[in-house]
């Protein structure tokens with residue numbers, strides 16, 4: 001079972017810590033050359049899954065291939081071809097950008113150090129800052145340096161675990177331009193994120209909750225496939241409206257989006273009934289809209305919670 005078109009192919013992957021199943025029969029495929037977004041609430045098992053994909057952690061059940069290599073038996077080959085960027089910035093603040101990269105290359109015993117460092121500097125637009133101390137860099141440049149360090153061994157797959165957490169919007173945007181540039185050079189990228197604007201930038205997405213894959217597809221497919229009905233409401237008094245609708249039967253979510261409100265539920269008739277009286281209010285305008293990805297993910301998280309507690313009770 002080793003499809004050459006797939007960079008990552010997981011079948012029923014499971015990981016337990018003590019009595020807790022943290023990754024629960026996860027089956028997920030990432031195609032070569034795509035930018036795949038890996039989403040899910042805190043503690044849903046993203047990092048644990050990523051660590052199994054790159055052979056750092058052994059699965060308790062199921063099977064998986066990364067770049068065609070078996071994740072249980074061929075971890076050494078995987079590590080050679082995968083760049084893994086963890087959530088923590090692990091470079092030396094009192095070394096320059098160039099020195100940091102040269103140091104990483106030397107501790108991993110890489111050949112052609114100078115050439116590798118030059119290529120990484122050039123690839124990530126770091127040449128002009130190569131002599132700057134890492135400690136003096138902004139969060140965005142530090143992330144870029146960390147990515148450069150992950151690229152030194154010229155990986156074919158990048159596993160990026162929340163690479164832009166805490167980075168400002170401009171730097172995040174630049175970082176994503178970089179990700180797409182790398183993808184256009186044939187590098188597959190799996191990236192975990194909590195940011196919805198970043199999810200929109202991915203070719204495909206996987207959403208997990210409680211270790212289970214809840215949805216997988218392009219952002220557009222996920223929205224189209226969703227069973228969620230959403231009203232968008234603008235006008236005066238929407239904060240009071242939000243309070244009035246919160247918890248009403250048929251209303252599963254009420255969310256502010258700037259000056260408008262999204263009111264969503266999976267039962268169209270119940271949602272109609274719950275909102276009918278409010279829709280007659282002349283101060284507001286209501287229209288049916290497509291749910292936003294955020295609406296969808298919060299909805300999926302609620303469903304996963306119901307399954308999870310339901311399973312535990314049985």
Ligand SMILES: Nc1ncnc2c1ncn2[C@@H]1O[C@H](COP(=O)(O)OP(=O)(O)OP(=O)(O)O)[C@@H](O)[C@H]1O
Nearest residue numbers: 017018022040041042043044045046047048049162
């Ligand atoms: N080595 C470990 N031993 C015990 N429990 C662990 C271990 N590693 C992770 N966990 C637990 O497994 C669960 C999943 O953690 P994981 O880090 O994979 O989630 P995540 O989706 O990456 O979360 P976040 O978005 O917060 O980074 C958490 O409850 C975590 O506390």
